[in-house]
Amino acid sequence: MQLRQGRLLAGLTGAALLAGVGMGTGFSMSASAQATYEIEPRAPEYLYARTCGYCHGHNIAPIIRGRALPPAVTAAIVRSGMGAMPAFKPTEITDAELQALAEWLARSEVDPEEHGG
Structure with a gap:
């Protein structure tokens, strides 16, 4: 039972990290795209x-x-x-x-x- 809970917790932690990375990447891509658009x-x-x-x-x-x-x-x-x-x-x-x-x-x-x- 503890092993199953540990895997679930690890999976949730990984998903949260991926979501955070995705949001950070999306933000920097948007800022980069906007900066390029304004320059050209x-x-x-x-x-x-x-x-x-x-x-x-x-x-x-x-x-x-x-x-x-x-x-x-x-x-x-x-x-x-x-x-x-x-x-x-x-x-x-x-x-x-x-x-x-x-x-x-x-x-x-x-x-x-x-x-x-």
């Missing part, structure tokens, strides 16, 4: 193509390229949403990425391939 922001063209262009330019939402929209207006709409457009959180697009995207959109030219909704 995604390019505005990439963000537009992957996020904005899906609706803005494919008959769903208004065309936003070539309109010289003020970056502050673009950033405010992206963060708060407008109409059917959802708000995008800083975990989805960082403040630095949003600023670069808004400035890129303000300078962008009309894309003849895009169609507004």
Whole structure:
């Protein structure tokens, strides 16, 4: 009986240690991933193509390229949403990425391939 209790205790102790190691590893991986993400922001063209262009330019939402929209207006709409457009959180697009995207959109030219909704 004592041997069985000893094995059970050893098993529980090992599981607790593994859980602790897993949490520590997960935390450091998250911190490492976040640090890398903040150092290397995604390019505005990439963000537009992957996020904005899906609706803005494919008959769903208004065309936003070539309109010289003020970056502050673009950033405010992206963060708060407008109409059917959802708000995008800083975990989805960082403040630095949003600023670069808004400035890129303000300078962008009309894309003849895009169609507004």
